[in-house]
Amino acid sequence: MSNKYKNNFAESANNHMYIGMINESSLEKEGGPLIVKKAEGIYLTSYDDEKYFDGISGMYFRNVGHGREEIAKAIYEQLTDVSMNVYAATTPVAVKLAKKIADITPGNLNKTFFCQGGSEANESSLKMAQAYHVRNGERGRYKIISRDGSYHGSTYQTMWLGGHPGFPRTDYHPAPTNLIHVDQPNYYRRSIKDQSPEEFAEYLVKDIEEKILFHGPDSISCFLGEPVSQPLGGVVPPDNYWPMVREVCDKYGILLIFDEVITGFGRLGEWFGSNIVNTTPDIMSFAKGVTSGYFPLGGSISTKKISDSFLGEPKKSWSHMYTYSAHPGGAAAGLKNLEIVERENLVENAKKRGEQLFENLSEIKNKYKIVGDNRGVGLLQGLEIVKNEETKEHFDSSLNLNQILTEKLKNRGIWIRVPAFILPVAPALTVTKDQVDQISTAIDESIGELEKEIS
Incomplete structure (x- = not known):
């Protein structure tokens, strides 16, 4: 196995699979793609035993959570x-x-x-x-x-x-x-x-x-x-x-x-x-x-x-x-x-936890200049990252801030790949009050760290 990769599966996946829309060169810099060996509830466990909060329910689909x-x-x-x-x-x-x-x-x-x-x-x-x-x-x-x-x-x-x-x-x-x-x-x-x-x-x-x-x-x-x-x-x-x-x-x-x-x-x-x-x-x-x-x-x-x-x-x-x-x-x-x-009354839970999430994201929006807007309903929400609050101008894509923000979230145990200028938040409908606060805190800290670095 090349020392560029975290494990044999990551190397083999990069060599033999098209994964998402991320090319082999980009994934190689990350040690290869995430290899998930176990998923339970709202969490993913990697092949290397790292645990992540699944922040977008797979791809907005794992409504009842993992491991059913x-x-x-x-x-x-x-x-x-x-x-x-x-x-x-x-x-x-x-x-x-x-x-x-x-x-x-x-x-x-x-x-x-x-x-x-x-x-x-x-x-x-x-x-x-x-x-x-x-x-x-x-x-x-x-x-x-x-x-x-x-x-x-x-x-x-x-x-x-x-x-x-x-x-x-x-x-x-x-x-x-x-x-x-x-x-x-x-x-x-x-x-x-x-x-x-x-x-x-x-x-x-x-x-x-x-x-x-x-x-x-x-x-x-x-x-x-x-x-x-x-x-x-x-x-x-x-x-x-x-x-x-x-x-x-x-x-x-x-x-x-x-x-x-x-x-x-x-x-x-x-x-x-x-x-x-x-x-x-x-x-x-x-x-x-x-x-x-x-x-x-x-x-x-x-x-x-x-x-x-x-x-x-x-x-x-x-x-x-x-x-x-x-x-x-x-x-x-x-x-x-x-x-x-x-x-399990998951539709009602999505409504309640969505209201909590919206309140948390609103506080984050009001706290940081690089967050132009928070929006959404239920458990389909997001934050828009901007360079200028007044003009709503986005940062130049060459800065790769979405990748940097993705990595900051990952370092805090949150798995969300941030596409372009929107940070999506869409956990499973089973999410609890404490888990909503957990993901909100990680987003808060990640955005705060990013804002300090770019200012």
Whole structure:
């Protein structure tokens, strides 16, 4: 083993795996990637017996925490019974999960197409929307409205829908030509001086309507957005934003799709982000929290209005599928995971601990000049690091402050890779009062140390 690496696994991983979006040279400087040999509750244990607080729940998905043996057992028992799907058939466990999701999602969402993850879920939702319009004689509706600064996946189409600051797309031009981008409802970044949150939302929705009219309403299939946007640290829109977007979409026959891949299944202190923003979409994409990541599973759930468009003669069927759709192992994981969420009142815990976390992060924001804003709701929150409080200018990326802050957190036992200028905070829904204070203290100390060094 080279003395550059902490252990043989770290060296072998660096030589033979693409890990995240961090190249081999960068990981080599860190002694190789973190090799996790054990995960329990909210903590990770490395191969070298270092213990870390998992500050973003894996990748915003480990809602019920690590080490849930009952989920592993449910998967095992299902796979020893039925371990795959047969074409044009399904399994009792998948039917039960589809019914459960229909029961807990808001409004009249009722029919689910299952897939393997969030990117596939959003791809499926977009295809479902366009197919719906074709079934209704509007083949010309193919354009998609989405928002700058969002993140909807890493497949070729979904990566172009937003503009995550930590996910550059310069390698993949040209961009698709059917996309219409509008502004985020990020009051801290986008509002005009003396504009109230309600006026800001009205301004944004007016711009959306103007873009619809410019491109032609009859050419637009759908509007895709997250109820609360994660990439920018949990952007919570003004209360009137989504209801007005819903109204504009209805006015022009445009379907509204919510990406609840991250926000769904309790993370925001409600079952879904739709509940937070008092708006029900036509189609909802989900993944991550449905199984807490114990098995790859995602899906798109639609209203009866959408699903009914695919009824009738065979050629009206929705032409879309994946090999592993509604995998029985994933369905078993989902059912047991949702049982735990309900049994342990984790949605309510996310709300309470989220309020505590917001208060702690607000104090940190007020304490340090390099923190421009804190935002979020439930257990999806973040801090924005800035060079200048007044102008909101960011530090030059060449300073690699995100990597420095990542290392400072790691030195204090917190595992959060900081992308760009947002420090995300999204622990498991099982997090306790003391654990919220633990991560808050580590963030406080890390930012304080960083501010001293750069001043």
